[in-house]
Amino acid sequence: MTSVLIRPATPGDEEALGRLDRATWSALHSVQPRPREPYAPFFGERSGPGDHLVAEIDGAVVGYIRLAFATPLAANSHVRQIQGLAVAGEARGAGVARALLRSARQEARRRGARRLxxxxxxxxxxxxxxxxxxxxxxxxxxxxEFLIEGEYVDDVLMGRSL
Structure with a gap:
């Protein structure tokens, strides 16, 4: 069985995460247009390395999950929201997404969240x-809620207690 390492992202992961994000883009999960630039910054004002966990297999970045505040409101600060999850095609079926979700749940709890x-x-x-x-x-x-490639698609809100 392949061993998946989950770790906090670092600024040095930006290029690998950007490549992964572009390679995994799909209308199945994205409401944004297909990225056209060969390289656009992955980290930005709204989400930096501290908002991401990275999955590695044999030292290669094969996935990430973005964990952020659901809103900037103090009354909502007990909630964290998963705002991105991607797994490289070659790593699908190895438990990467499940490991990222479980790690995000633990990290959200560690940061004081009650809901995810x-x-x-x-x-x-x-x-x-x-x-x-x-x-x-x-x-x-x-x-x-969204019109994607000519089809109307529902936006499903999901949550769980921690």
Whole structure:
């Protein structure tokens, strides 16, 4: 069995994470247009290395998860939100996404969160199945929230207590 290492991201991961983000783009999970630039900064004002956990197999970056505050409001500071999850094609099926989710849950708890939430596109059945198997439940649906490649897609809100 392949061993997956989950660790905090560092500024030195930016190039590898940018490549991974572009390589894994899909209309199945993204509402953003396909990235056109060969390189755009991965980290920015809204999310830096401290907001990411990285998955490695044999020293190679094969995945990440972005964990952020759900809103900037103090009254909502007990909630963290998964705002991105990607796994390289060659690492799918090795338990990387599940390891990232479990590590994010532990990290959110360590940071004082009581709840963990996420948004997933309604047509992304593999992700929804994974999240449900990790204790996330559907807490709301925004019907036909996005128009993606000519199809209206629901935005599904999921969450779990920590």
């Amino acid at each position: 939430t996420l948004r997933v596109l309604g047509h992304n059945t593999p992700a929804r199945t994974l999240y449900a198997s990790e204790g996330f439940v559907v807490e709301g649906v925004l019907p036909e």
